[in-house]
Amino acid sequence: MTSVTARDYAWIRSSRWFGYAQEVGYTLTLVRGVAPSEVLRVMEAEPRGTCVGVNALIEEQDELSGPGDYWDASFIAGAFTVSGEGGDWTLVLHVGEGGMGMQPRFLEALSDGGCAVVHSSNGGKPMYFFHWYEDGELRTTFEWPTTRGGSTPDALNSVMRDVGYALSDDDWQTGERVDTKAAAFALAERLTGVRVTEELLRDAEYQLGYVPEEPAEEWTGVVIDITDADGERFYREFTRDEIESGDGLPTRGRT
Structure with a gap:
């Protein structure tokens, strides 16, 4: 496991694409041992070719979201292979339309026999979420680090403290202020061994998939x-x- 902390992800605050992602929402998912094409298949995505770089991925999403499509929750996901702890991982990125497109049923299937780690923001309000799945089960999840859920809500406590999170109201009031979004990137790296950098997302070739809106119940x-x-x-x-x-x-x- 790496010794990364929130300070190692200070770059996100000077990143133009991440500043935009904070405004419109994003989801970044890491899945162990599942190829990008298979991840997109599980997400029920229609193949849409490839593009190079996060800016091109954002343009693909912008083209999908035409004027007046305020209630359309479909989105474009981009996926590529990265090296991490235990072998290859697939990084899946979605920027725009509230950023909340990775459904629990996708994550349960993708983490069956493996692992999936997700952090996201819905943009606007905002709300920030972190999810850690192992063997098809949601192990730890939180919006704010002092209130955790999942089958093992406290399993990551020591690691969360190491990367910079305050885990109690007293810690938050008296401790050093930490960028919680940078801490989410750091926590994801601790769990996956995948270092996400500006250059990685800028230069990657993304396999694209169109994920349709979930049908209403x-x-x-x-x-x-x-x-x-x-x-x-x-x-x-x-x-x-x-x-x-x-x-x-x-x-x-x-x-």
Whole structure:
């Protein structure tokens, strides 16, 4: 395991592409032992050829996202092979459209018998996420490092402290301020052995895949739960059949 810390990723704050990624969202995923073409297949991506460099990848995403496509969650993913701990890894990068396209079901499948590490931002607000999967299982996940989830939420605590994270509110208030996004890059390297640099992303040849929007879940009913100013509560569950037929629905003037 490397001794990298958040300080080793200070470059992200002078990077033009990463500054843009912070604004529009991004997801960076590292998968052990699975070739780029197979990663894209598991992501149900339609092959879209190749491009060289992160700027070209961003242009591909921008061409996909035309004016008025505010609700389209499809995206272009770029993947290439990198060397890391235990052999080859695939780095998958997606920039734009909120950056949250790597679905849990993809990560469970890709990490089955191996490992997948993901960090991302949705842009805007922002919200930052980190996920570590081993053997198809979400082991540790967090948005803010003091509140962790997963099957082993504290398994990375010592490593997280080493790279610079504060793991309690007291540590955050009294300790040295650390760039938490740089810490996410450092933590990913500790787990994978993959050093992500500006040059690596700038010069890589990406295999491209178009990942379509996830289909909306079929709805089966709604719940109305309203309490008025006098404390009177109206609660009622309606099935989809009742709504579509109009049976059992309250009418105007009826309570």
